[in-house]
Amino acid sequence: MQRLAPVVHRTPMTESTTFDTMTGAHLHFKLENLQRTGSFKLRGAYNKVSHLSVQQAERGIITASAGNHAQGVALSAARRNIRARIYMPETTPKPKVQATAAYGAEVVLAGRSYQDSYEAALRDQQASGATFVHAFDDVQVMAGQGTIAVEMLEQCPQLQTVVVPVGGGGLASGVATCVKSVRPDIRVIGVQSDRAPAMYNRFHHYAGNRDRKFTGGIAEGILVRKPGEQTFPILHRYLDDIVTVTDQDVAGAMLLLLERSKLLVEGAGAAALAAVLSGRIQVRGRHVGLIVSGGNADPDRIPLLNQLVSGSMEKYGT
Structure with a gap:
């Protein structure tokens, strides 16, 4: 707390x-x-991001989200000055996409569902070596x-x-x-x-x-x-x-x-x-x-x- x-x-x-x-x-x-x-997603995102080591933070953050986790991660990353790239479904409501970008994160729209975005984010993480911040698991x-x-x-x-x-x-x-x-x-x-x-x-x-x-x-x-x-x-x-x-x-x-x-x-x-x-x-x-x-x-x-x-x-x- x-x-x-x-x-x-x-x-x-x-x-x-x-x-x-x-x-x-x-x-x-x-x-x-x-x-x-x-x-509520800010609670979990901030707890996770605040625990990242310096080395993990330097690699940047990648995540997938239907919208709310995205904003929580984006704000948390901004607080620590960490680069964040966030995959979101193409069907995500516009206010969630706009708010995520406003916190300074890079938004990538991919697929029609959370699972589609999650799989795209994993491929990116494996190629880039960035730190993955899971939405729930x-x-x-x-x-x-x-x-x-x-x-x-x-x-x-x-x-x-x-x-x-x-x-x-x-x-x-x-x-x-x-x-x-x-x-x-x-x-x-x-x-x-x-x-x-x-x-x-x-x-x-x-x-x-x-x-x-x-x-x-x-x-x-x-x-x-x-x-x-x-x-x-x-x-x-x-x-x-x-x-x-x-x-x-x-x-x-x-x-x-x-x-x-x-x-x-x-x-x-x-x-x-x-x-x-x-x-x-x-x-x-x-x-x-x-x-x-x-x-x-x-x-x-x-x-x-x-x-x-x-x-x-x-x-x-x-």
Whole structure:
């Protein structure tokens, strides 16, 4: 925590009578959308970059990201005056690409998914000898993300359930490890998009969708094709469950957060709330911590959200 303090904000936790009424629970929103760079990813990126040796830093940094890790790495590299080249999918929202470049990193758009960008970044790293900073499959990255749980337990000691978005599993690994180490009685539940359910499938020993065509979706921050090799064993040990949500679920949660709480969040950032509102996680009567993981949404996509949820908002009284 002390290592991160000069750069990383302690983000607030808020409550909402509206959402409590909708769910019959006591919801506590951990607003990582208000973190510097607009996402929790800064925590893990800065922890990793701050641990690099002089020799590693001199070789420069290469990474791949769907957008938020990119900004975290770019800012962290700038703090240490390290060269950074970052591979991002061609489908990455423009605000994320522009913000990454604004921190001084070189941005390379490659492929349609995180996995495409990751493979391109690995080829570059092998040829250049630069230091690779993985978006999730790294112990120091996971440890940085886990500081969210430290703050949540201090801010809301009465928590009974924590709901966390899952892509590659770095955030969930750090959070689950911290929570279960301190409060093993708290349920920790992961949420993944059904457009990229690799971690869900593996967690539940289900292979039905393992090789299906990757179709993308609005929760690009958690659209990861392959589970992390280091993160999966941690999640298998510490998570109580993983559920999936649809793009319609996510879009509805995004619009409700905008309308009721005046929060513009990205798809991955709304995934935890989407899982609760859709009934995939039973929370009635419980104190539930929802990690709003990021706020780097593209405003141009708001019309798409309305199309996705058209006619389905009546159940929420809108």
